[in-house]
Amino acid sequence: MVSEDRQIRPAVFLDRDGVVNRDVGYAHHPDQIVWVDGAMEAVKILNDAGYYVFVVTNQSGVARGYYTEDHVRDLHTWMGAQMALHGARIDAFAYCPDHPEGTVPAYTKASDRRKPGPGMILELLAAWPVEKDRSFMIGDRDIDVEAATAAGIAGYLFAEANLADFVRARLGLPG
Numbered sequence: 001m002v003s004e005d006r007q008i009r010p011a012v013f014l015d016r017d018g019v020v021n022r023d024v025g026y027a028h029h030p031d032q033i034v035w036v037d038g039a040m041e042a043v044k045i046l047n048d049a050g051y052y053v054f055v056v057t058n059q060s061g062v063a064r065g066y067y068t069e070d071h072v073r074d075l076h077t078w079m080g081a082q083m084a085l086h087g088a089r090i091d092a093f094a095y096c097p098d099h100p101e102g103t104v105p106a107y108t109k110a111s112d113r114r115k116p117g118p119g120m121i122l123e124l125l126a127a128w129p130v131e132k133d134r135s136f137m138i139g140d141r142d143i144d145v146e147a148a149t150a151a152g153i154a155g156y157l158f159a160e161a162n163l164a165d166f167v168r169a170r171l172g173l174p175g
């Protein structure tokens with residue numbers, strides 16, 4: 001039997017920088033996180049509407065030697081905790097530390113996980129009981145939409161001020 005929190009449900013894949021928090025360039029510490037307006041509310045709306053919420057983020061700063069995977073993981077733990085304080089839940093974070101032109105050898109490579117590759121989305125689709133047909137991605141760059149398309153889900157560009165307003169419109173909920 002599928003446990004209550006592992007039911008087959010649709011998922012929303014959120015880009016991180018520029019969608020959940022403002023894109024300040026290579027953020028890797030809580031001091032650098034400024035939430036996009038409506039970000040926590042948007043996640044809570046998605047939780048309440050029965051969607052899994054996943055964050056998929058390119059973190060080439062690791063390959064470039066600006067910060068480590070520990071920084072990324074610690075920041076995501078902190079972001080999840082901040083969300084939880086507001087009653088919002090991110091079910092999983094996925095990140096890609098690689099870049100073909102990095103400076104840290106272990107991460108200096110092309111990767112299908114790096115958007116516009118679909119790898120991170122496909123991993124999450126495989127690991128969680130996701131209803132793919134109703135799932136979609138929200139990103140602020142073309143590479144996010146391209147990754148979604150390559151993974152076989154819809155992708156939408158977020159270019160507005162408030163993520164909660166965007167999500168409500170996407171779900172057809174009243175503003």
Ligand SMILES: [Mg+2]
Nearest residue numbers: 015017018140
């Ligand atoms: Mg972005």
